[in-house]
Amino acid sequence: MRVLAAMSGGVDSAVAAARAVEAGHDVVGVHLALSRNAGTLRTGSRGCCTIEDSMDAQRVANLLGIPYYVWDFSERFKADVVDDFIAEYTAGRTPNPCMRCNERIKFAALLEKALALGFDAVATGHYAKVLTGASGALELHRASAEAKDQSYVLGVLTAEQLAHAYFPLGDTPSKALVREEAAARGLSVAKKPDSYDICFIPDGDTKGWLADKVGEAPGDIVDRSGAVVGSHEGAHAYTVGQRRGLHLGTPAPDGRPRFVLEVRPKENTVVVGPKEALATALIAGSRFSWAGLDPLASGLVASPGEAFDCEVQIRAHAEPVAARASVETDASGAAELVIVPDAPLDGVAPGQTAVVYVGTRVLGQCTIDRTVSAVPVGA
Structure with missing residues (x-):
């Protein structure tokens, strides 16, 4: 070969x-x-x-x-x-x-x-x-x-x-x-350290690198009710689950730390809230693919749209979580992979990749477009 x-x-x-x-x-x-x-x-x-x-x-x-x-x-x-x-x-x-x-x-x-x-x-x-x-x-x-x-x-x-x-x-x-x-084997790289971080941002300063590329755009940081609790210099510098670097001017009523729950680029706002609001009950993505046979061809489902048991992993080193998945039609009529974990996932951000496993097999993946919190606003 x-x-x-x-x-x-x-x-x-x-x-x-x-x-x-x-x-x-x-x-x-x-x-x-x-x-x-x-x-x-x-x-x-x-x-x-x-x-x-x-x-x-x-x-x-x-x-x-x-x-x-x-x-x-x-x-x-x-x-x-x-x-x-x-x-x-x-x-x-x-x-x-x-x-x-x-x-x-x-x-x-x-x-x-x-x-x-x-x-x-x-x-x-x-x-x-x-x-x-x-x-x-x-x-x-x-x-x-x-x-x-x-x-x-x-x-x-x-x-x-x-x-x-x-x-x-x-x-x-x-x-x-x-x-x-x-x-x-006498290979000179035997003790070479593993590489980590993003290869094109070798100093690890993603926030600074992005600011240099796209500039700064000041905006508001709001809570889940829409009340302004702080300001930022660029929404692109924030990611879901982030706690450090928020510099909020208004403390939470209960005094507990707040985390980034959502980034809204069109409004140039960052939404923050309690840690428990990071719990995600559903994720979905229209950009999905199968690593081999799809669920129907694999015999996991008897008809299109039927849900099947699987495990989902949302980060490279995260623990897989038991879930149910199905291919459904979204509001626009496009197909999307919908995944409902048995237990809420923590801190899922749109743009992340959800990889679906059946046993040790990688069935496929989707880029996450939307999430549904397990904690409703006001709860």
């Missing part, structure tokens, strides 16, 4: 490439240049896809004896991930850029180019598994190492993309074993 190994410069993708070579595949390594700033350097464990990461990936490729290339995807990354991130925040939503990167860069732009060049699959260092289900169709499943499972950020993959996805680390019990293997 001809395999294009996406090499980020980290230990996971390095070991994934090494395993692909060891399995006898014809492997070519590629590093994606995603930054327009050619001088970008990594700072400890902040940032990724930098000059330093490219050099680390090349050293691994040289040791493995495989061809290595750097492909410039910076224009596509800016349009599909960075600009989308700005647009979502400006619209009062909380986006997940890692989901967009997997969806539009690694398993769209990169996979499209790989297939055009005659490759059979793209290998990455994600901790997830592609298995053949009872029907013979491919399914995306959680990795064996639950602590490192990354199936959540892959929930956007389609059946066609799964057919060309290769995850050599899916059965590895722990990240520690991957590092040990990297050291045993």
Whole structure:
């Protein structure tokens, strides 16, 4: 099999490439240049896809004896991930850029180019598994190492993309074993720290970065009744569940802390309230997809629109929650995935991704468009 190994410069993708070579595949390594700033350097464990990461990936490729290339995807990354991130925040939503990167860069732009060049699959260092289900169709499943499972950020993959996805680390019990293997193979990245935070905001100051991109627009902070309790310099700087940095001029009647409950960009207002009002009884999204067979084809439902049992996960490292889900028609006549958790979810924001599981299988996902609080206004 001809395999294009996406090499980020980290230990996971390095070991994934090494395993692909060891399995006898014809492997070519590629590093994606995603930054327009050619001088970008990594700072400890902040940032990724930098000059330093490219050099680390090349050293691994040289040791493995495989061809290595750097492909410039910076224009596509800016349009599909960075600009989308700005647009979502400006619209009062909380986006997940890692989901967009997997969806539009690694398993769209990169996979499209790989297939055009005659490759059979793209290998990455994600901790997830592609298995053949009872029907013979491919399914995306959680990795064996639950602590490192990354199936959540892959929930956007389609059946066609799964057919060309290769995850050599899916059965590895722990990240520690991957590092040990990297050291045993003589890979220089064996002890390299994992990257975290948003790769294009390596200093972690999302509020400052957004203010620089979209400017400041002062507005009101209101409570659930609409009473003004403070002011802000830009609604884009706030996200649902936030407590710190509100600087409210009017304390709550009961003296308890208040949290961001909603961001209303059209009105340029931020709504705050008690922590219990963050409890969410229902989430729904019209931008949904299935990672393989849909519920009807999978036998989970007997007819379209029927609800089925599942688990829902709303953050990469959140605990899955038992739920019921169904595809329904919203007020505009569009189809949407509606998910009702057995127990209220905490602090869900529009723009987040809800990934639906049946057992260890990733059934699909939706970008959350709307939520329904479990605590009515005035309660």
